[in-house]
Amino acid sequence: MLDLVTLAATEAGELEAGLTAIGRGIVYVGAAAGPGVGIGIVVGNAIQAMARQPESAGMVRTTMFLGIAFTEALALFGFVLAFIISG
Amino acid sequence: MRRFRLLFAGLAVVLLGLVAGVGTAHAVSEEELREECIHILEEGGTVDDCHEAPSPILPEANEVLWGGIAFLVLLLLLWKFGYPAMAKGLDDRAERIRSDLEAADTAKNEAEATRAEYEDQLRGAREEATRMRDDARAEMDDYKAQRRAEIDAELAEYRERAKAEADAAKGQALADVKAEVAALAIGAAEQVVQKSLDRDTNVALVESYIDSVDARG
Amino acid sequence: MTTLLALDFPPVSHVTEWPDIFFEGSPLAINKVVILMWVSVAIAFVFMWAAGRNFQMVPGRFQGVGESFIDFIRNGIIMQTIGKDGLGYTPFLGTLFVFIMICNAWGIIPALQMPVTARIALPALLSIMVWVIFNVVGVIKNGLFGYLKSVLFPPGVPWPLYILVTPIEFVSVFFVRPLSLAVRLFANMLAGHLLLVSFAVLTTAMFEFFPLAAILPGAVLIAMTLFEVLVIFLQAYIFTILAAVYIGGAIHPEH
Numbered sequence: 001m002l003d004l005v006t007l008a009a010t011e012a013g014e015l016e017a018g019l020t021a022i023g024r025g026i027v028y029v030g031a032a033a034g035p036g037v038g039i040g041i042v043v044g045n046a047i048q049a050m051a052r053q054p055e056s057a058g059m060v061r062t063t064m065f066l067g068i069a070f071t072e073a074l075a076l077f078g079f080v081l082a083f084i085i086s087g
Numbered sequence: 088m089r090r091f092r093l094l095f096a097g098l099a100v101v102l103l104g105l106v107a108g109v110g111t112a113h114a115v116s117e118e119e120l121r122e123e124c125i126h127i128l129e130e131g132g133t134v135d136d137c138h139e140a141p142s143p144i145l146p147e148a149n150e151v152l153w154g155g156i157a158f159l160v161l162l163l164l165l166w167k168f169g170y171p172a173m174a175k176g177l178d179d180r181a182e183r184i185r186s187d188l189e190a191a192d193t194a195k196n197e198a199e200a201t202r203a204e205y206e207d208q209l210r211g212a213r214e215e216a217t218r219m220r221d222d223a224r225a226e227m228d229d230y231k232a233q234r235r236a237e238i239d240a241e242l243a244e245y246r247e248r249a250k251a252e253a254d255a256a257k258g259q260a261l262a263d264v265k266a267e268v269a270a271l272a273i274g275a276a277e278q279v280v281q282k283s284l285d286r287d288t289n290v291a292l293v294e295s296y297i298d299s300v301d302a303r304g
Numbered sequence: 305m306t307t308l309l310a311l312d313f314p315p316v317s318h319v320t321e322w323p324d325i326f327f328e329g330s331p332l333a334i335n336k337v338v339i340l341m342w343v344s345v346a347i348a349f350v351f352m353w354a355a356g357r358n359f360q361m362v363p364g365r366f367q368g369v370g371e372s373f374i375d376f377i378r379n380g381i382i383m384q385t386i387g388k389d390g391l392g393y394t395p396f397l398g399t400l401f402v403f404i405m406i407c408n409a410w411g412i413i414p415a416l417q418m419p420v421t422a423r424i425a426l427p428a429l430l431s432i433m434v435w436v437i438f439n440v441v442g443v444i445k446n447g448l449f450g451y452l453k454s455v456l457f458p459p460g461v462p463w464p465l466y467i468l469v470t471p472i473e474f475v476s477v478f479f480v481r482p483l484s485l486a487v488r489l490f491a492n493m494l495a496g497h498l499l500l501v502s503f504a505v506l507t508t509a510m511f512e513f514f515p516l517a518a519i520l521p522g523a524v525l526i527a528m529t530l531f532e533v534l535v536i537f538l539q540a541y542i543f544t545i546l547a548a549v550y551i552g553g554a555i556h557p558e559h
Contacts, residue, residue: 076484
């Protein structure tokens with residue numbers, strides 16, 4: 001398989017591959033930063049709510065998972081987008 | 088259960104062997120790759136096309152097809168065979184718990200009703216006893232009063248009669264005394280008349296007569 | 305093939321694409337993923353069948369797990385999202401949950417190590433199924449016009465804002481919902497699988513280089529596998545509860 005790789009690795013190809021990798025990295029950073037903060041806010045507030053009203057913890061937990069799921073979806077779009085960008 | 092467990096374990100082992108023996112992902116030999124690349128190049132592709140792996144985010148038709156069939160089969164199986172038994176069992180249990188609770192409630196109500204009834208009866212009996220006692224007492228009092236009245240009346244009658252008898256006796260005695268005195272007077276008078284004596288003789292005569300009457304009476 | 309610090313990391317396609325075994329090249333081609341799907345079907349069915357086969361008042365082991373599973377679907381998912389009139393969806397949502405969970409679980413079964421849901425096929429298919437169901441239910445319950453009105457013109461919004469809200473809601477409900485539902489499950493499982501593969505490759509390379517050096521990546525690999533257990537359950541749960549939320553929103557548009 002190695003000689004195939006060598007065959008394919010012309011200079012232009014290498015540059016393109018490198019730029020693609022950088023692009024993927026940027027996409028994923030951009031996509032993950034926001035949701036990271038967002039999930040933190042969701043979980044933090046959920047914990048606060050649970051601490052204030054432990055009797056409603058079940059409802060808060062369900063809603064928290066939903067909130068995490070919606071927020072996390074954005075990061076996962078970025079993850080998938082990174083695969084879509086092909087060199 | 089034991090037979091079922093053995094069956095299940097056997098199935099698992101067979102499938103594990105089958106699937107694990109399939110080999111690593113995308114294990115295509117180098118020669119095949121080379122041939123494929125030559126084929127691509129012959130069709131006017133570039134060298135980069137050879138190296139391109141299928142995108143991991145595009146669905147494969149066969150997996151979609153089989154996934155759909157598998158899910159629908161599982162859905163049908165669970166809907167027809169798995170779920171109804173469980174749901175029926177759960178509903179039966181809920182129903183049984185409910186009916187048990189209801190039965191317990193009914194039993195409790197019944198027991199309470201019986202107790203209330205007994206208490207009523209007891210209270211009634213007590214009231215009856217009290218009433219009877221009061222009746223008896225009243226009757227006794229009545230009887231007593233009546234007896235007393237009767238006795239009083241009897242006594243009064245006796246007293247009356249005794250008094251009447253005493254009066255009668257007294258009257259009789261007076262009459263007797265009167266008659267006696269009259270007889271005495273007549274007798275004495277006779278004596279006096281027959282003898283016509285002096286005064287001393289008359290007194291002596293009367294006295295002797297009275298003495299004779301005394302001695303007689 | 306990506307080379308990093310003299311380690312060969314296989315490209316993504318090489319850890320998720322499996323060669324066909326039977327009917328190669330046809331639309332009915334069977335590969336490892338398809339076999340695992342059918343094993344999942346068999347396990348799920350056999351388990352639920354065994355649980356409900358001889359129902360007793362005092363539950364045995366299988367029946368106890370089956371009962372708590374149905375109770376979880378009914379009280380943990382449906383009652384919290386749809387309400388009492390959603391109990392008819394118990395078989396569908398239960399099947400969804402158990403199928404996705406078993407398909408996820410193959411990712412950490414030794415020697416198999418391939419989550420079926422790390423291929424986009426199954427998540428995409430299931431999310432399209434959910435999309436069709438919640439739209440059909442919404443149209444049946446509210447009529448076509450009423451359903452579109454409840455989706456596109458949410459009440460309690462001042463009318464000028466509809467210029468902004470309506471396109472957003474349209475895209476959100478009819479495109480982002482199914483897409484995010486599929487991508488969430490798929491990307492989570494794929495990411496988890498890639499993490500496991502990376503640490504497995506690292507551990508192997510370290511072991512070949514110097515056995516003691518493999519302790520750290522090996523420990524991380526084990527920790528990641530335990531974390532995957534959580535993800536397996538959580539992703540099945542989130543997929544199912546989101547399906548329930550969408551169906552519930554279609555049944556009761558006022559919420």
